[in-house]
Amino acid sequence: MALVADRLGIELVELDRANCCGAGVIAEHNPELADTLNARTFAMAQQTGLAMMNICSTCQGAQSECQQRLDADKAYRAHINEVLAGEGLRYEKGISNKNFLWLLVEDYGLENLRAKVRRPLSGLRVGPFYGCYVLRPTSRLGYHEHPDRDAYLERVIEVLGGEPVDYEGAHKCCGFPVITMNRETSLRQAGRHVGDAIDAEAHALVTPCPLCHLNLDLQQIEAAGVVGRELGLPILHLPQLVGLALGFEPKELGMHKHVVKTAEVEQVLQPAAAPAAAG
Amino acid sequence: MADYKLRVRRYDPESGKPPYWADYQVDLDGHRSVLDAILEVKGREDGSLGIRCSCQAAICGSCGVRVNGQAKLACNTKLSDAAANAAKYEDGGTIKVEPMGNMPVLKDLIVNMDDVHWKKVQRIVPWLIPAGDPPEREYVVPPETMIDVTQSMACIHCGACVSDCLSMEVDPLFIGPAALAKAYRFVGDPRDSQTEQRLNDLAEDPHGIYDCTHCFNCIQVCPKGVAPMDQIMRLRRRATRDFGITDQNNGRRHEEAFTNIIRKKGILDERKLLQDSFGVLRPQGQIQLLRSLPTGLRGFARGKITPRKALMHERLDGMENLRRIYDHAEDHHEEVNLYILGEGETQDEKEPAMGETAGGPTS
Numbered sequence: 001m002a003l004v005a006d007r008l009g010i011e012l013v014e015l016d017r018a019n020c021c022g023a024g025v026i027a028e029h030n031p032e033l034a035d036t037l038n039a040r041t042f043a044m045a046q047q048t049g050l051a052m053m054n055i056c057s058t059c060q061g062a063q064s065e066c067q068q069r070l071d072a073d074k075a076y077r078a079h080i081n082e083v084l085a086g087e088g089l090r091y092e093k094g095i096s097n098k099n100f101l102w103l104l105v106e107d108y109g110l111e112n113l114r115a116k117v118r119r120p121l122s123g124l125r126v127g128p129f130y131g132c133y134v135l136r137p138t139s140r141l142g143y144h145e146h147p148d149r150d151a152y153l154e155r156v157i158e159v160l161g162g163e164p165v166d167y168e169g170a171h172k173c174c175g176f177p178v179i180t181m182n183r184e185t186s187l188r189q190a191g192r193h194v195g196d197a198i199d200a201e202a203h204a205l206v207t208p209c210p211l212c213h214l215n216l217d218l219q220q221i222e223a224a225g226v227v228g229r230e231l232g233l234p235i236l237h238l239p240q241l242v243g244l245a246l247g248f249e250p251k252e253l254g255m256h257k258h259v260v261k262t263a264e265v266e267q268v269l270q271p272a273a274a275p276a277a278a279g
Numbered sequence: 280m281a282d283y284k285l286r287v288r289r290y291d292p293e294s295g296k297p298p299y300w301a302d303y304q305v306d307l308d309g310h311r312s313v314l315d316a317i318l319e320v321k322g323r324e325d326g327s328l329g330i331r332c333s334c335q336a337a338i339c340g341s342c343g344v345r346v347n348g349q350a351k352l353a354c355n356t357k358l359s360d361a362a363a364n365a366a367k368y369e370d371g372g373t374i375k376v377e378p379m380g381n382m383p384v385l386k387d388l389i390v391n392m393d394d395v396h397w398k399k400v401q402r403i404v405p406w407l408i409p410a411g412d413p414p415e416r417e418y419v420v421p422p423e424t425m426i427d428v429t430q431s432m433a434c435i436h437c438g439a440c441v442s443d444c445l446s447m448e449v450d451p452l453f454i455g456p457a458a459l460a461k462a463y464r465f466v467g468d469p470r471d472s473q474t475e476q477r478l479n480d481l482a483e484d485p486h487g488i489y490d491c492t493h494c495f496n497c498i499q500v501c502p503k504g505v506a507p508m509d510q511i512m513r514l515r516r517r518a519t520r521d522f523g524i525t526d527q528n529n530g531r532r533h534e535e536a537f538t539n540i541i542r543k544k545g546i547l548d549e550r551k552l553l554q555d556s557f558g559v560l561r562p563q564g565q566i567q568l569l570r571s572l573p574t575g576l577r578g579f580a581r582g583k584i585t586p587r588k589a590l591m592h593e594r595l596d597g598m599e600n601l602r603r604i605y606d607h608a609e610d611h612h613e614e615v616n617l618y619i620l621g622e623g624e625t626q627d628e629k630e631p632a633m634g635e636t637a638g639g640p641t642s
Contacts, residue, residue: 017597019546020546025534028534030516030608032611032615033538033604036608037541061495068622072620076613079613083603132493132494136494178493180553180557185490189445189448221573222574257582
């Protein structure tokens with residue numbers, strides 16, 4: 001992400017004291033705890049005076065859920081702020097918190113992104129996999145103002161020169177949340193969606209969620225066993241896909257660390273063009 | 280009036296032919312419903328088109344269908360909205376209408392709810408079981424103790440949540456959102472005497488409350504704001520917090536492992552999460568850990584996980600601040616339910632939409 005942000009000209013100020021968003025699991029256990037933990041993160045971001053960006057569908061969903069509660073009730077927010085006061089923090093309602101995908105389309109701009117492409121992903125067929133937490137429920141994820149948020153990945157893929165692939169599982173669940181509770185339910189979902197993308201002749205899936213990436217990539221061989229078919233589809237993080245189009249090499253983007261080898265993707269890629277003069 | 284194109288999934292079991300798509304066109308105002316359009320087709324073109332409907336006012340729950348792939352009540356889905364939604368994915372904005380999912384199709388847009396939806400609702404014992412002899416008159420409880428279950432009670436049994444449940448799609452035995460939301464209606468009712476038994480049953484069932492895959496589909500599609508997934512999470516909280524139920528499905532272990540790891544480290548130590556979710560001291564847990572070994576080893580081989588990270592995961596600075604937050608929340612655990620409070624009702628100024636700066640919407 002750091003490499004990609006730099007080349008895009010986005011300055012990232014890391015919140016290095018920020019805690020985990022809870023991923024919905026802490027909210028399940030104790031909603032007030034999740035709300036306080038995320039109010040802390042929001043408050044730290046607000047101290048910088050900048051809008052916040054997250055790089056995970058699950059963080060977006062978990063944090064938006066907490067933000068909705070915090071923003072809706074003044075007394076509750078004041079109660080939470082009492083706890084945060086111990087660290088000198090205070091959450092003011094209305095923080096702007098967007099994941100990288102939304103930021104790219106809404107704030108950075110697709111035409112600006114297109115202008116930065118040094119290596120168009122020509123011929124690369126990519127299936128979008130959003131991750132539940134950035135898709136639903138639409139009422140607390142800003143879809144009223146931005147109704148096309150569930151089609152952004154396709155647009156980004158196109159602008160980067162690739163070909164978005166239409167397949168059944170794009171808006172479904174990777175199964176990660178139940179991996180320890182019901183392995184079969186978890187991996188059957190992952191296996192089916194990867195299988196459907198393969199049937200639609202995708203070269204890869206791209207996802208904005210690292211947890212989806214875990215279930216779709218790290219567990220892909222196990223998922224293949226559960227659904228009874230061979231898979232072997234590379235799964236890319238969104239910053240990796242953008243990075244490839246910006247001209248970075250697969251190894252710089254950590255693609256060699258994937259469990260499902262990304263050779264198929266690399267074969268389709270053109271060599272990166274030289275950077276424009278005085279870029 | 281405007282033209283709206285519909286593509287409807289037809290199936291006639293008596294014809295011996297497989298299901299097929301049929302295209303229709305209606306001339307209706309955009310504020311009219313998808314149900315109006317279907318009845319128009321039924322009235323003018325093909326009387327054999329099968330759909331269940333009754334009140335046409337979003338309260339009887341009969342007309343559940345999938346519009347553009349998502350379960351909805353046909354009677355409160357506007358044609359203009361449906362066409363705009365369809366236009367996002369293909370030119371022309373043809374509204375796709377199919378029967379609900381996860382339930383066998385009887386004919387056209389009519390599904391068999393008995394063998395899936397109703398069977399699962401029956402399974403959770405959907406009636407009050409009070410303790411002791413009946414009182415002379417009513418069972419009296421303070422009204423505020425019943426507010427919490429009004430959200431579950433709002434269910435009109437339309438089946439939309441069951442239709443689109445992604446867990447049920449891969450595991451037809453999952454008890455499911457409608458039945459579990461209904462279960463909370465009784466678990467949350469102070470007059471019921473079987474709370475612990477109900478929770479134990481639902482927590483221990485291998486296709487019970489811990490099988491929800493957290494996909495939010497049920498919350499998204501419910502026309503009444505029941506938020507079944509939220510009710511499932513409440514069932515989990517009641518089971519663990521009120522009765523200390525530790526299920527065989529690793530549900531409680533997973534939830535507590537995650538929460539405790541963040542308490543100690545601030546960020547997630549994935550290896551410890553796996554280990555603690557399964558429970559290393561349990562023989563079952565050891566087997567599950569061993570089964571995860573190939574995945575872990577592959578991660579090591581690729582450099583995705585390093586031995587250092589696995590064994591000595593970093594922790595955030597300033598952990599005393601998190602401890603303070605935890606101590607406070609564990610004593611309080613307040614639940615703000617916007618269904619009860621109303622969204623934005625306690626506002627004193629206009630609230631910006633999600634994802635936008637406080638300064639106002641971007642154009």
